[in-house]
Amino acid sequence: MGERDLAGRLAAYRAAVDAALTRWLPPQTESPPVIHEAMRYSVFAGGKRLRPILVLAACEAVGGRTDDALPAAAALELIHTYSLIHDDLPAMDDDDFRRGRPTSHKVYGEAMAILAGDGLLTHAFQLLSDSAGDGVSPTARLRIVGEIADAAGSLGMVGGQAMDILAEGKAVDQETLLLLHRRKTGALIRAAVRVGGIAGGADAAALESLTRYAERVGLAFQIVDDILDLEGSTEEMGKTAGSDLRKGKATYPSVFGMETAKAHADSLLAEAKAALDRLGEASWVLAGLADYVGRRRS
Amino acid sequence: MGERDLAGRLAAYRAAVDAALTRWLPPQTESPPVIHEAMRYSVFAGGKRLRPILVLAACEAVGGRTDDALPAAAALELIHTYSLIHDDLPAMDDDDFRRGRPTSHKVYGEAMAILAGDGLLTHAFQLLSDSAGDGVSPTARLRIVGEIADAAGSLGMVGGQAMDILAEGKAVDQETLLLLHRRKTGALIRAAVRVGGIAGGADAAALESLTRYAERVGLAFQIVDDILDLEGSTEEMGKTAGSDLRKGKATYPSVFGMETAKAHADSLLAEAKAALDRLGEASWVLAGLADYVGRRRS
Numbered sequence: 206m207g208e209r210d211l212a213g214r215l216a217a218y219r220a221a222v223d224a225a226l227t228r229w230l231p232p233q234t235e236s237p238p239v240i241h242e243a244m245r246y247s248v249f250a251g252g253k254r255l256r257p258i259l260v261l262a263a264c265e266a267v268g269g270r271t272d273d274a275l276p277a278a279a280a281l282e283l284i285h286t287y288s289l290i291h292d293d294l295p296a297m298d299d300d301d302f303r304r305g306r307p308t309s310h311k312v313y314g315e316a317m318a319i320l321a322g323d324g325l326l327t328h329a330f331q332l333l334s335d336s337a338g339d340g341v342s343p344t345a346r347l348r349i350v351g352e353i354a355d356a357a358g359s360l361g362m363v364g365g366q367a368m369d370i371l372a373e374g375k376a377v378d379q380e381t382l383l384l385l386h387r388r389k390t391g392a393l394i395r396a397a398v399r400v401g402g403i404a405g406g407a408d409a410a411a412l413e414s415l416t417r418y419a420e421r422v423g424l425a426f427q428i429v430d431d432i433l434d435l436e437g438s439t440e441e442m443g444k445t446a447g448s449d450l451r452k453g454k455a456t457y458p459s460v461f462g463m464e465t466a467k468a469h470a471d472s473l474l475a476e477a478k479a480a481l482d483r484l485g486e487a488s489w490v491l492a493g494l495a496d497y498v499g500r501r502r503s
Numbered sequence: 504m505g506e507r508d509l510a511g512r513l514a515a516y517r518a519a520v521d522a523a524l525t526r527w528l529p530p531q532t533e534s535p536p537v538i539h540e541a542m543r544y545s546v547f548a549g550g551k552r553l554r555p556i557l558v559l560a561a562c563e564a565v566g567g568r569t570d571d572a573l574p575a576a577a578a579l580e581l582i583h584t585y586s587l588i589h590d591d592l593p594a595m596d597d598d599d600f601r602r603g604r605p606t607s608h609k610v611y612g613e614a615m616a617i618l619a620g621d622g623l624l625t626h627a628f629q630l631l632s633d634s635a636g637d638g639v640s641p642t643a644r645l646r647i648v649g650e651i652a653d654a655a656g657s658l659g660m661v662g663g664q665a666m667d668i669l670a671e672g673k674a675v676d677q678e679t680l681l682l683l684h685r686r687k688t689g690a691l692i693r694a695a696v697r698v699g700g701i702a703g704g705a706d707a708a709a710l711e712s713l714t715r716y717a718e719r720v721g722l723a724f725q726i727v728d729d730i731l732d733l734e735g736s737t738e739e740m741g742k743t744a745g746s747d748l749r750k751g752k753a754t755y756p757s758v759f760g761m762e763t764a765k766a767h768a769d770s771l772l773a774e775a776k777a778a779l780d781r782l783g784e785a786s787w788v789l790a791g792l793a794d795y796v797g798r799r800r801s
Contacts, residue, residue, distance in 0.1 A: 231658055236682065240657050240665040291621060296613035315594035319617065320665050323589060324657035326621065330628045331656060334649030343641035350648060351632030358629060359529055359538050359622035367538040367618050384534065 211493040215258060221271065222257040223249075225279045229332055243313045243321035244328075247286050251304045255426075256281040256393060259494065260401035263415050266481070266488035269405020273339045277349050277400045280329035284357050285393060287325035290318055292366060298452065329353070341404050349400045356396035365389025369454070377455035385455065386427045387420075394423035398491075410483065417480035418491060425473040426498050428466050431456035433501065435463070474499045509791040513556060519569065520555040521547075523577045527630055541611045541619035542626075545584050549602045553724075554579040554691060557792065558699035561713050564779070564786035567703020571637045575647050575698045578627035582655050583691060585623035588616055590664060596750070627651070639702050647698045654694035663687025667752070675753035683753065684725045685718075692721035696789075708781065715778035716789060723771040724796050726764050729754035731799065733761070772797045 226248055233241045257278035264274035293300040293308040294315060301311050310318035333350050341349075355361055365388030372385065398419035402412050434449045435458055449456050458466040477495045481488040524546055531539045555576030562572035591598040591606040592613060599609050608616035631648050639647070653659055663686030670683065696717035700710050732747045733756055747754050756764040775793045779786040 231656075235658060235662070237662065237665050237669055239669065240662055244657060287621075291617055294614075294617065296617060316592075316668050317665065319589055319592065319594060320657075320661050320668075323585075323620075323624065324661045326624055327652050327656035327661060330648055331652035334645050334652055343645050346645055347632050347641050347648075350628055350645075354625050354629035354632055358625035359542060359618075360533060363618050363622045363625060364533070364535065364538055367615065368535050370614050370618075371535055371537065 209489060211490065211497075214490055214493075218258045218261045218271070219254050221261070221275065222254050222278055222282060225275050226282060229276075229279055230328065239313065239317060240320055240324060243309055243317050244324050246312065247290050247309050247321065248283065248325070250286075250306055252282070252286065254282060256285050256397040259394065259397040259419070259422075259491075260404070262488075262490040262494060263398040263401030263407075263419075264405035266415070266484050266491050267402050267405040267407040267411045268487060269401075269407075270340070273341050274401050274404035276332045276335065276339060277353070277404055278397075280332045280353060281393065281397050281400070283325045283329040283332070284353065284362075287322040287329075288357075288362055288366070288393075290322040290325070294318060297366070297370065300448075326357075339404075345403050345406075349403055352396050352400050352403070356392040361388055361392035361396075362390075365392065372455050374453035375455075377460055379460055382455050382457065382460045383424075386424060386457070390427045390430075391420065391423035394426065395419040398422075414480050414483045418477045418495075421473040421477035421480065422495055422498060425470045425477065425495075428457040428470040428473070429498055429501050431458055432463070432466055432470070471499065507787060509788065509795075512788055512791075516556045516559045516569070517552050519559070519573065520552050520576055520580060523573050524580060527574075527577055528626065537611065537615060538618055538622060541607055541615050542622050544610065545588050545607050545619065546581065546623070548584075548604055550580070550584070552580060554583050554695040557692065557695040557717070557720075557789075558702070560786075560788040560792060561696040561699030561705075561717075562703035564713070564782050564789050565700050565703040565705040565709045566785060567699075567705075568638070571639050572699050572702035574630045574633065574637060575651070575702055576695075578630045578651060579691065579695050579698070581623045581627040581630070582651065582660075585620040585627075586655075586660055586664070586691075588620040588623070592616060595664070595668065624655075637702075643701055643704075647701055650694050650698050650701070654690040659686055659690035659694075660688075663690070670753050672751035673753075675758055677758055680753050680755065680758045681722075684722060684755070688725045688728075689718065689721035692724065693717040696720075712778050712781045716775045716793075719771040719775035719778065720793055720796060723768045723775065723793075726755040726768040726771070727796055727799050729756055730761070730764055730768070769797065 230245055230248065231241050233245060235241050260274050260278035260281060261271045264271055289303060290309045292298050293303060294310055300308055302308060309321055330350065333346065365385055368385045369389055395416065398415045399412060402415045407415065474495045478492050481492055528543055528546065529539050531543060533539050558572050558576035558579060559569045562569055587601060588607045590596050591601060592608055598606055600606060607619055628648065631644065663683055666683045667687055693714065696713045697710060700713045705713065732754065772793045776790050779790055
């Protein structure tokens with residue numbers, strides 16, 4: 206694998222994350238099997254593994270060993286997956302398909318889908334508490350628990366989803382939309398990069414660089430997602446194109462205009478890459494991921 | 504307060520827990536206010552605070568300071584509360600009232616009730632990660648995170664709720680009912696007592712005694728709950744008497760017979776108190792709680 210083979214490195218990260226998830230989720234033989242089957246069904250549903258990839262890339266960017274960041278990487282993917290299961294519920298966004306497959310409640314029923322989500326969220330913290338097999342200090346591990354809980358909770362992702370539901374079909378101003386995006390998707394992406402850095406032993410200056418990078422990539426990622434929902438094909442998206450519009454969701458292009466949205470995405474990604482300067486060569490995967498987010502929209 | 508004033512001690516524990524919950528939940532002024540209002544609505548809905556009381560009593564039983572166990576006590580109450588919000592949802596047990604008040608989804612709608620539950624579960628781990636203001640080591644705190652995640656997850660409480668839903672309206676054998684009770688209510692009660700001990704610095708022998716106590720009190724508590732559902736008045740229960748029967752829920756009396764259920768509850772509580780022998784005088788509150796569970800059913 207060449208030093209700068211981005212696709213190869215991402216594939217290696219994905220393989221490590223998938224192996225960890227396979228190993229660390231409760232076996233399907235555990236009673237009752239249906240809840241553990243439902244948990245795995247959604248975890249292995251073709252996700253891009255963006256958040257765990259960011260965890261591992263951030264860990265390497267500060268000179269850490271990816272094995273030390275693997276529990277946090279797996280935990281963030283479980284939390285992302287639980288949020289999708291709950292978001293898809295009839296009482297929430299009421300989606301029957303995700304990435305071309307029936308959503309959890311269509312396969313297992315609403316009750317089991319709610320519980321599968323609850324189980325994944327809880328298991329994420331179980332993984333973070335289990336200190337076997339890595340070299341992260343208890344103090345750093347606790348800090349990782351706190352970072353992830355902050356990002357996923359009612360002041361982060363859960364609060365963002367609540368704002369999203371409250372905003373449906375309403376006019377939303379720019380400030381509210383930015384707060385909504387920062388919480389609903391930005392907080393977990395920011396936490397992914399930060400906990401990767403913490404697991405890798407980042408000092409305060411390196412963590413500050415990672416945070417600047419993450420905040421900009423996170424918002425750019427969401428802007429691009431909003432643009433693709435309007436301009437992309439259903440195949441590219443893995444979900445029905447135009448669905449935000451039909452649901453009356455506030456999006457970056459609808460609030461800021463399409464040209465401004467594209468310009469903001471580009472400048473955020475340039476700023477994200479600039480924030481990596483202090484980290485040097487080791488941050489090349491993070492830089493490549495910023496480019497990748499940018500290419501998705503073109 | 505007299506040394507053996509059980510009611511006084513329990514009232515003091517409750518006051519400490521309520522003050523901690525008031526202080527440690529996100530303020531209702533945080534955006535969006537409705538999610539934080541919903542979280543507080545269910546946390547301050549007249550619960551008995553049994554789990555946090557067990558945490559604090561177990562901490563004192565091994566000579567610890569209750570302040571050191573307060574984050575774990577508050578976290579367990581948040582997890583218990585989230586489980587009630589999700590259990591009450593239309594897709595689950597579909598209950599409109601709990602303790603005489605409308606349930607979360609009746610007040611805030613289903614989407615916000617799901618999110619309030621998610622937010623409480625996540626915030627529990629935020630509290631456990633925050634090391635300010637107590638003297639528990641990072642290693643012990645991580646162990647507490649792990650104990651609580653194990654007890655609350657798909658191999659514990661969430662798995663028990665899944666079993667409960669799958670068992671509705673079906674004949675359940677004795678072994679299945681015991682596993683269901685051990686997971687749905689037993690696991691969190693066991694964790695409450697154990698993490699109280701861990702926060703209080705319990706050695707292995709003391710933790711073993713606490714665990715024996717907790718497993719027996721937890722099952723007895725559930726048996727008494729099942730008995731009261733059949734024999735108690737709606738007023739005593741705070742929920743509609745006979746509701747388990749109407750929902751076709753498997754209960755201890757329906758599977759083992761009423762006389763056996765009562766005899767088992769009594770012998771479990773006697774064993775629970777015997778398990779405290781090694782802990783001596785400091786465990787008097789735990790002994791009093793076992794007596795209290797027994798008195799509930801007579």
